Amino acid sequence: MSGTSGEIFIVDDDAAVRDALSVVLSLEGYHVSGFAEGGSFLAAARARIPICILLDVHMPGRSGLDILKELNAQHYPAPIFIISGQGDIPMAVEAIKNGALDFIEKPFDAETVVARIREAVDARTRRSGMDPSFSSGILSSQFPGHDLLTPREREVLAEIAAGASNKEAGRHLGISPRTIEVHRARIMEKIGAKNAADLVRIVLSENR
Numbered sequence: 001m002s003g004t005s006g007e008i009f010i011v012d013d014d015a016a017v018r019d020a021l022s023v024v025l026s027l028e029g030y031h032v033s034g035f036a037e038g039g040s041f042l043a044a045a046r047a048r049i050p051i052c053i054l055l056d057v058h059m060p061g062r063s064g065l066d067i068l069k070e071l072n073a074q075h076y077p078a079p080i081f082i083i084s085g086q087g088d089i090p091m092a093v094e095a096i097k098n099g100a101l102d103f104i105e106k107p108f109d110a111e112t113v114v115a116r117i118r119e120a121v122d123a124r125t126r127r128s129g130m131d132p133s134f135s136s137g138i139l140s141s142q143f144p145g146h147d148l149l150t151p152r153e154r155e156v157l158a159e160i161a162a163g164a165s166n167k168e169a170g171r172h173l174g175i176s177p178r179t180i181e182v183h184r185a186r187i188m189e190k191i192g193a194k195n196a197a198d199l200v201r202i203v204l205s206e207n208r
Contacts, residue, residue, distance in 0.1 A: 007031045007048070008117065011041045011067070012056040012083065021054065024110040025117075038062040038070070045071055052117050053080040054104070057088050057095060065095055073099025074150050079120040079174065083108075096182050099150075102175040123174030143203050145191035153190075156183040160196065161203050 008030045010021050018034040025032050033050070035041035038059060045053070057064040064082055073080055079101040084092040092103035101120055104113060149157065152173075159169035159180075166177035166184075173180075184196065193199035 007033060007050040009033050009035065009041060009045065009050045009053045011035045011038065011054065011059070011064070013037060013059055014056070017056070017083075020110075021113065024114060028114055030117075038067040042067065042070060045076070049077050051078060051121050053078055054113075054117075055080055055082055055100070057082050057084045057091050057103075063091075065091060065098060068095055068098045068100060071099075074152075075099075079124055081116065081120070093182050096179055097186060099152075101152075102179045119171075120174035123172065143191075145202075148190040149187060153183055153187050156180060157187050157199075157203065160184065160187075161200050 006029065008025055010018050010025075010032060012018050012021075012034075013036050015036070018036070022032040022034055030051075033044065035044065038061065041055075055064045055067060059067070062070070068080065068082075076099065080099065082092050082095040082100045082103040083106060084095075084103050085106045089103075089105075092100075095103065102116070104116060146154075155173055156169060159172060164172065166180040169180045170177045184199075187193075188195070188199050191199060191202055193202055
């Protein structure tokens with residue numbers, strides 16, 4: 001795969017949504033490629049890596065969730081935003097568990113979408129320039145449940161263990177505080193922590 005500078009993939013069966021987002025993002029200087037269904041998107045995503053992906057959760061045939069799983073989104077290099085309506089929040093949470101970076105709720109305004117994409121891309125660029133051992137930081141040693149965590153869950157846990165609030169952790173990682181909460185609950189479940197303080201105790205006790 002070869003990297004593509006400034007390209008964003010939009011996957012939505014609604015042509016009006018694709019067109020509206022394409023216009024806004026093109027005006028911001030991005031190159032936009034639109035896809036009406038999952039098959040053509042998956043082929044493109046395997047051939048070249050964009051800087052960001054916007055993926056509608058409701059698609060004909062394969063859903064956004066199905067597409068995430070087929071793409072193996074947990075290990076895909078580009079941040080993936082799920083586009084969801086208010087009623088789709090449980091599905092959006094499930095998408096995050098399957099590798100989506102975050103979700104953007106409909107109806108959304110253009111400025112919000114552009115800002116969220118920029119934050120996610122900037123955060124990823126910052127982290128890619130770090131020493132890998134620094135990004136995992138406090139998680140360098142093994143602790144119970146360590147192997148059950150995804151790479152992103154380890155990033156979130158490193159922020160929590162370092163004392164970052166949900167808002168601070170979200171800013172560092174380019175995701176919303178609400179999504180930090182989703183990851184925190186998932187991490188606590190995997191590690192067997194009763195609360196956030198217990199979670200930090202488990203991690204830190206293994207690093208002494």
